Amino acid sequence: xxxxxxxxxxxxxxxxxxxxxxxxxxxxxxxxxxxxxxxxxxxxxxxxxxxxxxxxxxxxxxxxxxxxxxxxxxxxxxxxxxxxxxxxxxxxxxxxxxxxxxxxxxxxxx
Amino acid sequence: xxxxxxxxxxxxxxxxxxxxxxxxxxxxxxxxxxxxxxxxxxxxxxxxxxxxxxxxxxxxxxxxxxxxxxxxxxxxxxxxxxxxxxxxxxxxxxxxxxxxxxxxxxxxxxxxxx
Numbered sequence: 001x002x003x004x005x006x007x008x009x010x011x012x013x014x015x016x017x018x019x020x021x022x023x024x025x026x027x028x029x030x031x032x033x034x035x036x037x038x039x040x041x042x043x044x045x046x047x048x049x050x051x052x053x054x055x056x057x058x059x060x061x062x063x064x065x066x067x068x069x070x071x072x073x074x075x076x077x078x079x080x081x082x083x084x085x086x087x088x089x090x091x092x093x094x095x096x097x098x099x100x101x102x103x104x105x106x107x108x109x110x
Numbered sequence: 111x112x113x114x115x116x117x118x119x120x121x122x123x124x125x126x127x128x129x130x131x132x133x134x135x136x137x138x139x140x141x142x143x144x145x146x147x148x149x150x151x152x153x154x155x156x157x158x159x160x161x162x163x164x165x166x167x168x169x170x171x172x173x174x175x176x177x178x179x180x181x182x183x184x185x186x187x188x189x190x191x192x193x194x195x196x197x198x199x200x201x202x203x204x205x206x207x208x209x210x211x212x213x214x215x216x217x218x219x220x221x222x223x224x
Contacts, residue, residue, distance in 0.1 A: 009150060032210055044153075044200065044215040051210050086152060088213075096141045096160060096206050097168065098213055102152035 002027050004089050006101035013077050014109050021072040021104050023061075023087030032090035033070040034098070035061055039083045047072075047085070057081070077108045112136050116201050116216035123191040123223045131186040131219050133201030139214070140206040142184035146170065146197040147218070153200065159184055160206060191223045 003026040013019055025031055035047040048056045050063045050070060061072045070087060085104050091097035117132045135142065143158035145168075155168030159178040173195060175187040184203075188195060201216040 006152070036213075043217045044202075046212045049210055049212075090210070096204060096211075097143070097155060097158055098202075098204075099155070100145070100153040102150060 002089055002091060002099050004087050004099055004101035006085075006087055006104050008104045009102070010105045010107065012107045012109065015079055016076050019072075019074045019077045019081070019106065019108075021085050021087075021106065023070045023072065023101060025068050025070065025087075025089050027068075027089060031063070031065075031070075033061075033063060034088040034090075035059070035070075035072050036086045036088055036100075037083050038086070044086070077106075079108045079110055082106055082108045114201055114203055114214050114216040116199075116219050118219060119217065120220050121222070123188070123221065125191060125193060125223060127191050129188050129191065131188075131199055131201075131221075133184045133186065133216060134182050135184075135201075135203040135214070136182065137203060137205075137214065138181060139203035140181070142178065142201065142203045143168070143213075144174070144176065144184070144186045145200045145202065146195075147200060148197050156186065156199075188221075193223045195221065196223045197221060 005024045033050045037047045038044045059074045087101040089099045114135045140161045144156040145153040154170045157176040159165045165176050199219045202213045204213040205211040
């Protein structure tokens with residue numbers, strides 16, 4: 001079964017500290033993974049997708065097939081990074097479903 | 111550019127009442143879906159559609175109905191509201207044909223069932 005696990009409900013760091021939001025997945029094929037973010041009072045939006053190998057707002061995420069992980073990292077956290085972060089997995093076949101993890105709230109303290 | 115529009119933003123229902131949450135998108139996306147967001151449980155898929163006339167169940171479909179008569183609209187109906195359906199509901203749409211397309215979300219509907 002396809003599944004996304006985000007083990008941390010809350011991650012609290014100080015401004016300038018490194019951040020790593022964990023995401024593990026279970027999937028039998030080649031996964032397509034995303035990170036979505038929800039800032040306070042805003043709608044959920046795409047942060048980055050693994051296939052693009054991009055860095056958005058200083059965040060990067062590397063797919064590790066051996067560990068079935070797609071952790072989100074940023075070397076120096078900013079207060080404006082405080083938000084809810086969701087890891088998501090594209091489903092098998094042609095249904096185009098996105099399977100989301102339970103989310104991690106990142107709190108960056110001044 | 112409206113994107114995905116949900117109405118209403120807030121709703122309070124009594125147990126047993128029915129209502130329809132509206133979702134419309136103007137991006138000509140084939141795929142539309144409904145999620146509910148609950149603390150500690152993330153986003154769970156209720157129903158989805160890959161095109162007009164085609165719908166399917168997601169992870170938590172019980173108590174909800176959907177239909178897709180047009181590409182633009184994907185309403186979610188609560189047949190007989192229960193307190194367990196108190197949640198924030200999100201509608202999303204995306205293009206099909208490519209597994210890496212971005213999903214666009216509405217602003218959410220906060221529903222309370224008393």
